[in-house]
Amino acid sequence: xxxxxxxxxxxxxxxxxxxxxxxxxxxxxxxxxxxxxxxxxxxxxxxxxxxxxxxxxxxxxxxxxxxxxxxxxxxxxxxxxxxxxxxxxxxxxxxxxxxxxxxxxxxxxxxxxxxxxxxxxxxxxxxxxxxxxxxxxxxxxxxxxxxxxxxxxxxxxxxxxxxxxxxxxxxxxxxxxxxxxxxxxxxxxxxxxxxxxxxxxxxxxxxxxxxxxxxxxxxxxxxxxxxxxxxxxxxxxxxxxxxxxxxxxxxxxxxxxxxxxxxxxxxxxxxxxxxxxxxxxxxxxxxxxxxxxxxxxxxxxxxxxxxxxxxxxxxxxxxxxxxxxxxxxxxxxxxxxxxxxxxxxxxxxxxxxxxxxxxxxxxxxxxxxxxxxxxxxxxxxxxxxxxxxxxxxxxxxxxxxxxxxxxxxxxxxxxxxxxxxxxxxxxxxxxxxxxxxxxxxxxxxxxxxxxxxxxxxxxxx
Amino acid sequence: xxxxxxxxxxxxxxxxxxxxxxxxxxxxxxxxxxxxxxxxxxxxxxxxxxxxxxxxxxxxxxxxxxxxxxxxxxxxxxxxxxxxxxxxxxxxxxxxxxxxxxxxxxxxxxxxxxxxxxxxxxxxxxxxxxxxxxxxxxxxxxxxxxxxxxxxxxxxxxxxxxxxxxxxxxxxxxxxxxxxxxxxxxxxxxxxxxxxxxxxxxxxxxxxxxxxxxxxxxxxxxxxxxxxxxxxxxxxxxxxxxxxxxxxxxxxxxxxxxxxxxxxxxxxxxxxxxxxxxxxxxxxxxxxxxxxxxxxxxxxxxxxxxxxxxxxxxxxxxxxxxxxxxxxxxxxxxxxxxxxxxxxxxxxxxxxxxxxxxxxxxxxxxxxxxxxxxxxxxxxxxxxxxxxxxxxxxxxxxxxxxxxxxxxxxxxxxxxxxxxxxxxxxxxxxxxxxxxxxxxxxxxxxxxxxxxxxxxxxxx
Numbered sequence: 071x072x073x074x075x076x077x078x079x080x081x082x083x084x085x086x087x088x089x090x091x092x093x094x095x096x097x098x099x100x101x102x103x104x105x106x107x108x109x110x111x112x113x114x115x116x117x118x119x120x121x122x123x124x125x126x127x128x129x130x131x132x133x134x135x136x137x138x139x140x141x142x143x144x145x146x147x148x149x150x151x152x153x154x155x156x157x158x159x160x161x162x163x164x165x166x167x168x169x170x171x172x173x174x175x176x177x178x179x180x181x182x183x184x185x186x187x188x189x190x191x192x193x194x195x196x197x198x199x200x201x202x203x204x205x206x207x208x209x210x211x212x213x214x215x216x217x218x219x220x221x222x223x224x225x226x227x228x229x230x231x232x233x234x235x236x237x238x239x240x241x242x243x244x245x246x247x248x249x250x251x252x253x254x255x256x257x258x259x260x261x262x263x264x265x266x267x268x269x270x271x272x273x274x275x276x277x278x279x280x281x282x283x284x285x286x287x288x289x290x291x292x293x294x295x296x297x298x299x300x301x302x303x304x305x306x307x308x309x310x311x312x313x314x315x316x317x318x319x320x321x322x323x324x325x326x327x328x329x330x331x332x333x334x335x336x337x338x339x340x341x342x343x344x345x346x347x348x349x350x351x352x353x354x355x356x357x358x359x360x361x362x363x364x365x366x367x368x369x370x371x372x373x374x375x376x377x378x379x380x381x382x383x384x385x386x387x388x389x390x391x392x393x394x395x396x397x398x399x400x401x402x403x404x405x406x407x408x409x410x411x412x413x414x415x416x417x418x419x420x421x422x423x424x425x426x427x428x429x430x431x432x433x434x435x436x437x438x439x440x441x442x443x444x445x446x447x448x449x450x451x452x453x454x455x456x457x458x459x460x461x462x463x464x465x466x467x468x469x470x471x472x473x474x475x476x477x478x479x480x481x482x483x484x485x486x487x488x489x490x491x492x493x494x495x496x497x498x499x500x501x502x503x504x505x506x507x508x509x510x511x512x513x514x515x516x517x518x519x520x521x522x523x524x525x526x527x528x529x530x531x
Numbered sequence: 532x533x534x535x536x537x538x539x540x541x542x543x544x545x546x547x548x549x550x551x552x553x554x555x556x557x558x559x560x561x562x563x564x565x566x567x568x569x570x571x572x573x574x575x576x577x578x579x580x581x582x583x584x585x586x587x588x589x590x591x592x593x594x595x596x597x598x599x600x601x602x603x604x605x606x607x608x609x610x611x612x613x614x615x616x617x618x619x620x621x622x623x624x625x626x627x628x629x630x631x632x633x634x635x636x637x638x639x640x641x642x643x644x645x646x647x648x649x650x651x652x653x654x655x656x657x658x659x660x661x662x663x664x665x666x667x668x669x670x671x672x673x674x675x676x677x678x679x680x681x682x683x684x685x686x687x688x689x690x691x692x693x694x695x696x697x698x699x700x701x702x703x704x705x706x707x708x709x710x711x712x713x714x715x716x717x718x719x720x721x722x723x724x725x726x727x728x729x730x731x732x733x734x735x736x737x738x739x740x741x742x743x744x745x746x747x748x749x750x751x752x753x754x755x756x757x758x759x760x761x762x763x764x765x766x767x768x769x770x771x772x773x774x775x776x777x778x779x780x781x782x783x784x785x786x787x788x789x790x791x792x793x794x795x796x797x798x799x800x801x802x803x804x805x806x807x808x809x810x811x812x813x814x815x816x817x818x819x820x821x822x823x824x825x826x827x828x829x830x831x832x833x834x835x836x837x838x839x840x841x842x843x844x845x846x847x848x849x850x851x852x853x854x855x856x857x858x859x860x861x862x863x864x865x866x867x868x869x870x871x872x873x874x875x876x877x878x879x880x881x882x883x884x885x886x887x888x889x890x891x892x893x894x895x896x897x898x899x900x901x902x903x904x905x906x907x908x909x910x911x912x913x914x915x916x917x918x919x920x921x922x923x924x925x926x927x928x929x930x931x932x933x934x935x936x937x938x939x940x941x942x943x944x945x946x947x948x949x950x951x952x953x954x955x956x957x958x959x960x961x962x963x964x965x966x967x968x969x970x971x972x973x974x975x976x977x978x979x980x981x982x983x984x985x986x987x988x989x990x991x
Contacts, residue, residue: 401558405707470690472713497685497713 071176073099075399076190076203078182078345081108082115083376083388084209085166090396091207092173099201100175101182101192107163108211109231110385116162117234118254120155122417125261129419136456148262149237184208184346187371191346205371205399208352208359209392210345212338212377217246217304220334226309227332230255240264240330244316246304248275250416252335253287257418260296267297267327269318274300276416280428280477282463287422287479290459307332340378356380363406364398365391373399387412411494415484420460423487426475426494429465438468442524444516446480448531451511457481462516464490464500464524471499471525482513489517500525533612534583536567536605538598541901545572549597549764550604554578555587561607568605571764577901583607588614684711691716765866776928781964784923785972787980791939791954794986801880808884812956813859813913816936817883818989819982821855821875824909827975831855831908833929834965849966850929858907858927859887861894869927870894871907880989911936921957931966934979935959956983 180194460480
């Protein structure tokens with residue numbers, strides 16, 4: 071069979087690229103070795119958001135008295151939370167299948183292996199077939215990493231893949247790695263009553279976020295009863311009998327921690343093995359595929375998008391890259407992805423969202439920086455919701471008012487960040503944001519107030 | 532359906548046009564009315580619209596290339612249409628050249644051979660907006676960020692530009708739709724700025740002077756003995772057109788001096804009235820000429836050359852205009868432009884004052900519309916503001932005459948045997964001797980003089 075474009079992998083990058091190619095009039099086949107939608111829809115973003123919503127509801131039940139609601143006995147069944155998350159994921163995956171049908175994209179189950187510049191072999195259950203492709207888009211994504219010498223058995227030592235599937239909540243859990251994945255699972259399991267310890271080798275949780283965000287979140291997690299330990303090096307993870315023992319080194323002292331289960335959340339590695347990259351001569355760097363601004367690899371006509379190309383391993387970045395690759399193939403001159411303007415979101419409670427530079431990075435850039443902060447305790451809507459934790463912080467260039475970075479901890483932070491994403495795309499300055507009327511009462515008023523604070527005249531603090 | 536996109540003729544004087552840029556790419560869908568390209572004419576940048584719908588199949592003339600009016604510059608067609616015949620057929624009609632004045636705007640496709648087996652394939656690109664012609668565009672920089680005088684720039688780009696003194700009008704935008712974004716301004720800042728360096732050099736060598744006192748600066752002498760400066764499109768047009776006038780058109784000149792006291796008094800009185808437009812000396816002269824032209828139609832006339840190829844002499848005629856459309860010469864840094872104030876014979880002085888000011892301002896801003904750049908029946912050039920006592924002007928064909936106006940100067944005048952100080956203005960009319968004779972020009976001038984010396988006539 072011959073197609074204009076063959077997409078390998080149907081995660082958020084791959085399926086968006088396939089649809090965009092089809093929209094532009096190209097014939098498209100997509101190869102998937104799991105279920106359409108990739109990790110994001112099936113095992114990552116979407117099912118974990120369902121679990122986190124359960125965690126949030128459980129949290130509200132615990133706070134029922136605060137709202138004047140007296141509960142009798144109630145029970146939060148973790149297995150049913152997982153089942154609900156599976157239904158959510160199934161529905162979203164079916165949505166991708168529907169979109170493929172609607173856009174007349176041929177979905178081929180199996181593993182796609184590059185056999186030439188214009189050829190892919192699909193190795194499925196029922197044998198192999200070779201597709202001829204005008205252009206190729208590789209979107210094979212990433213998979214969880216482990217620490218050297220630590221085997222993920224998905225029973226006692228689990229990755230996010232195992233954790234998202236398991237209907238059994240451990241009584242105690244050690245999360246290794248305090249990035250977005252680690253913090254989100256810590257939230258879910260702690261909400262369902264597990265004793266959670268989070269270990270982070272760097273000096274703070276969510277190390278990619280602003281310092282203030284990290285320390286605020288660590289404080290709030292600790293208040294919820296979790297143990298947060300930063301600057302801790304894991305020396306060994308030993309499953310044995312009923313649980314797992316983790317040897318850690320902290321400030322030169324060795325210590326052994328034990329728990330029912332260990333979640334490895336130390337990052338993800340590109341899935342680049344066994345798909346014919348080496349034979350085709352696709353250039354790689356540090357485990358990730360090297361691409362041009364239009365997502366083309368070192369091999370002409372072969373494009374790569376999403377996690378396998380590194381930089382931020384985020385679904386929305388992959389989608390944006392998918393559109394760029396599709397439009398480049400269709401001969402449009404797409405606007406390259408602006409990697410400096412990709413929102414970063416963590417969906418734990420309270421949520422964390424950011425865009426652009428941290429305050430420290432902005433100051434390190436030797437700019438004259440102005441910073442405005444606004445706490446949600448001073449925001450009417452947040453008080454009414456009973457969600458007053460956190461703040462919104464705007465980092466701007468003092469001379470021009472350029473918005474260098476925005477950092478939010480708080481309820482619905484992930485929804486609020488886009489105001490600044492749009493603003494930065496349009497190169498709005500603090501003044502444009504200040505002159506934008508924000509509805510009252512909304513959480514988003516914090517954006518206005520923090521911006522005013524950066525200009526030196528916040529009203530409500 | 533196949534639609535040819537031809538280089539439009541946007542003014543009488545336009546002979547060639549340059550494609551500045553295509554706003555659509557080959558393969559882009561276009562529908563009637565879409566702005567598809569920007570064209571640089573001799574005097575302005577103009578956007579052209581698509582007439583037919585379909586896909587821009589072929590860009591025949593690329594950005595930066597100059598072609599004669601009527602030349603095929605692109606092809607719009609349905610994706611399935613075979614455009615090979617259009618693309619290869621000679622697009623410039625081999626018909627005899629039509630005199631510019633006889634060819635109304637928009638008839639650029641006249642004479643194009645009809646190719647068989649096509650439903651229709653012509654388009655008249657329409658003028659939509661005239662893009663200002665600034666020094667940057669004269670230098671042929673594609674300036675898509677500047678549309679109708681508005682600079683498209685992000686707020687941040689504007690702020691950085693205002694803080695660093697960068698002129699956004701001189702920057703090419705690289706953002707969506709040519710929007711100027713931060714990197715463009717920063718790029719302009721990083722680029723060497725010759726004028727800034729030139730300004731800095733003498734300043735450094737000048738000893739400090741007391742503030743408020745203008746420093747005496749010895750002008751820096753360029754190190755080269757001479758330099759060759761490329762003609763701006765406007766200068767090139769002037770260079771090409773003037774010999775076509777001064778050479779073939781036999782000029783004669785008639786000069787007269789006008790006593791301006793009463794006209795100036797009237798002007799002062801008019802300008803003292805609240806809520807009335809300010810009237811200039813030129814406005815008074817325009818009004819006087821308009822009235823005098825209607826009275827002397829022989830001066831408001833032009834020689835119609837016989838079409839090339841026709842028997843010489845035989846078909847020539849004189850066209851006598853019954854409207855006074857007056858061209859007003861406006862000096863620009865890069866040359867000269869003569870926008871046309873139409874129907875001056877029926878416009879009251881106040882309206883002439885308002886409209887002439889607007890025309891001159893827009894001429895300086897490069898925002899004239901195409902119809903305002905052609906169609907004059909007579910022209911006025913006033914150099915009075917440069918302390919010029921008198922001068923003579925070159926006729927702007929196909930017009931038959933032009934009036935050159937000098938300064939109003941105080942001078943001793945003989946008045947009923949007495950010498951007193953009077954205010955006088957000299958006017959010189961240049962006339963096409965093929966169309967009129969000395970006496971006709973003199974009578975016209977006499978009428979203008981009388982109207983100005985009895986200026987209440989200008990108000991009735």
